[in-house]
Amino acid sequence: MIDSVFERAGESFLNVIQQAMAECLNTGHRYVCTEHLLTALAVDEDTVAGVVLASMKLDADSIRQEVDRQFRDQVESELLYTDRPDVVESGFPSPAVPLQSVDHPIGFSDLVVQALIRSFDYSLFFGQPDIEPVHLLLALIDLPDATSTKLFDDLSANLTFLRREILHMMAAELSVYRELPGMRNSMVSGLKELIDRSYTSVRSLQALAHRSGLRINNLPGRAEIVHRVCVAYFSDFLWSQVAFRRYLLEESIDMLTDRSGPLDQELLASIVSSAAQHIREEVRSAIEYVFSNEYRLFDQMMDEAEYDEIGTVIEDLWWTQGEEIALHELFIEAMDDHRKQQMLGLQKRRIEITQRLGELKERLKVTVKDCFEKRSVSQS
Numbered sequence: 001m002i003d004s005v006f007e008r009a010g011e012s013f014l015n016v017i018q019q020a021m022a023e024c025l026n027t028g029h030r031y032v033c034t035e036h037l038l039t040a041l042a043v044d045e046d047t048v049a050g051v052v053l054a055s056m057k058l059d060a061d062s063i064r065q066e067v068d069r070q071f072r073d074q075v076e077s078e079l080l081y082t083d084r085p086d087v088v089e090s091g092f093p094s095p096a097v098p099l100q101s102v103d104h105p106i107g108f109s110d111l112v113v114q115a116l117i118r119s120f121d122y123s124l125f126f127g128q129p130d131i132e133p134v135h136l137l138l139a140l141i142d143l144p145d146a147t148s149t150k151l152f153d154d155l156s157a158n159l160t161f162l163r164r165e166i167l168h169m170m171a172a173e174l175s176v177y178r179e180l181p182g183m184r185n186s187m188v189s190g191l192k193e194l195i196d197r198s199y200t201s202v203r204s205l206q207a208l209a210h211r212s213g214l215r216i217n218n219l220p221g222r223a224e225i226v227h228r229v230c231v232a233y234f235s236d237f238l239w240s241q242v243a244f245r246r247y248l249l250e251e252s253i254d255m256l257t258d259r260s261g262p263l264d265q266e267l268l269a270s271i272v273s274s275a276a277q278h279i280r281e282e283v284r285s286a287i288e289y290v291f292s293n294e295y296r297l298f299d300q301m302m303d304e305a306e307y308d309e310i311g312t313v314i315e316d317l318w319w320t321q322g323e324e325i326a327l328h329e330l331f332i333e334a335m336d337d338h339r340k341q342q343m344l345g346l347q348k349r350r351i352e353i354t355q356r357l358g359e360l361k362e363r364l365k366v367t368v369k370d371c372f373e374k375r376s377v378s379q380s
Helices: 002-008 011-026 034-043 048-055 060-071 085-090 110-125 133-141 147-154 159-177 183-212 222-260 265-294 304-336 340-373
Strands: 105-108
Touching: 002 110, 011 034, 011 105, 011 133, 034 048, 034 060, 034 110, 034 133, 034 147, 048 133, 048 159, 060 147, 105 110, 110 133, 110 183, 110 222, 133 147, 133 159, 147 159, 159 222, 159 304, 183 222, 183 265, 222 265, 222 304, 222 340, 265 304, 304 340
Parallel strands: none
Antiparallel strands: none
């Protein structure tokens, strides 16, 4: 899987990896850890990741100083990937890619490998062809045990605020400079890539077993791989796409307002409501495509009650995400004007919405998983 990351990597992403290697060497470490990735992300302030980190006062120098303070007397902060017990005991070589430095190869820590793979996932979730530094930053936020997370905490970085700023900056950039595929196309192509790569891995293992004369039982067929990928990833695609499309709509409304002046509130409400219905229809279209047109995977299609259940969660997410965006803007205004009492009230509401979004995310995951798990897989 790690090979897939570098096959999909954009130039800026590769520059971050090279910079992380340099940070590793400068700290006297033998392999790249997540603090090196975080420092490297902060170096280039022309990327979305760099801009967001700079906006939160997380520049490369301050991160380096904190790393030096915490790890001055330590050789490494994280476990090397090949030191993982489950990797060593499996008998298989580590898939970690040793990147060459001037004097010796540099490996990756276990958590760096996880971050790289998760950044691959994020590029698919957002329907983007290349892995960019911003995907890596989102991946680091997802790793609670990483050294980078401890640095975020020690440097007083609010991860919820950081994630929100990332989505805002991504939407601002992509709404101006790039054309994005539709939601259904993004989801279908992303799932297909995950399925194809997983199936290729199984085929490679089968070929290795045949060549070595060993028998490997119970390897999954393509239909089972499709099923497992959908169970594991479908809700993540839905969550990422719906949240991101809400930010994209907000950016489009802001651009329209800048050109034509403030919009009538009734018209604005109609635009957002129509977009919510469109998102719901796209989600249904994506599910139907996976169930029938693309894979003919299941013996039984979903019924209307199930579509309504998923659609209701999607709409709840859409409106809650919009409420969070509006509250965030009010909070920034209050902070700029030093209205402390109002900031406290807004912060309380923001915490409540963050909790509600967490509940919706779990509800979406359970609902989608149940819909896939309850159906038998067609082997035809």
